[in-house]
Amino acid sequence: MDNPKLQKLPVINFGQENLQYGTKSWSLARNEVRHALEECGCFLAVYDAVSFNLRDSVFSALEKLFDLPVETKKKNTSDRLFFGYLSDHRDSAIRESVEIENATDIEEVKKFSKLKWPQGNDDNFSGIIHEYANLIAKLEQVVTRMVFESYGVEKLKCDSHIDSITYLLLLNSYEAPGLQRMDTRLARIDDHLGITPPQGGADEDDD
Incomplete structure (x- = not known):
């Protein structure tokens, strides 16, 4: 097999018609997913369910989060190694990272938000992040179902x-000369596989 780094990554459209289980469009997308994962190990997903308005809202929420004082951000703690709030990643362009465990559960996101904005002035951070996490989780579940089905695994097992999956939303802030960049990653806590939105960055010129 050719070096995947030298290949153009496959692009798969997850429009509404491809999300309808059992349809011809579903079957075609399923075959594309399996082929892409077998050949390249990844692919770019076109997923219009995350609107431009929602994406803009997410990055506005991230700006608000990462602009908080360090002591406030450090309140996000975890018993798990490398979870919670991390900064100054060694040998990495990541400046800061924050994880929200069980991000598809609105109550868990509200707990996180209350730690950061105890006065409740979070500008709907909880609602924005919860909506986003659930949409990305839905895509991950569709891909999982397609993979299971393509290998003949029965539907009940899938x-x-x-149903056993819980999700971690990883929020990153990157820094490079003259550039600040942010992105998100939704990971499955069980094995840390995840989805990174292909256009998951917001560039800002430093003043």
Whole structure:
């Protein structure tokens, strides 16, 4: 197989018609997913369910989060190694990272938000992040279902697997000369596989 780094990554459209289980469009997308993962290990997803308005809202929320005082951000703690709030990643362009465990659960996101904005002035941070996490989780579940189905795994086993998944939303802030960049990553806590939106960055010129 050719070096994946030298290949153009496959692009797969996850429009509404491809998300309808059992349709011809679903089957075609399923075959594309399997081929892409077998050949390249990844692919770019076109996923219009995350609107431009929502994406802009997410990055506005991230700016608000990373602009908080360090002591406030450090309140996000975890018993898990490398979870919680991290800064100054060694040998990495990541400046800061914050994780929200169980990000598809609105109550868990509200707990996180209350730690950061105890007065409640979070500008709907909870609602924005929860909506975004659930949309990305839905895409991850569709891909998982397609992979299971393509290898002949029975639907009940796939359903059981998907029901057992909990999600971690990883929020990153990067820094390079003259550039600040942010992105998000939704990971499955069980094995840390995840989805990174292909246009998950907001560039800002430093003043």
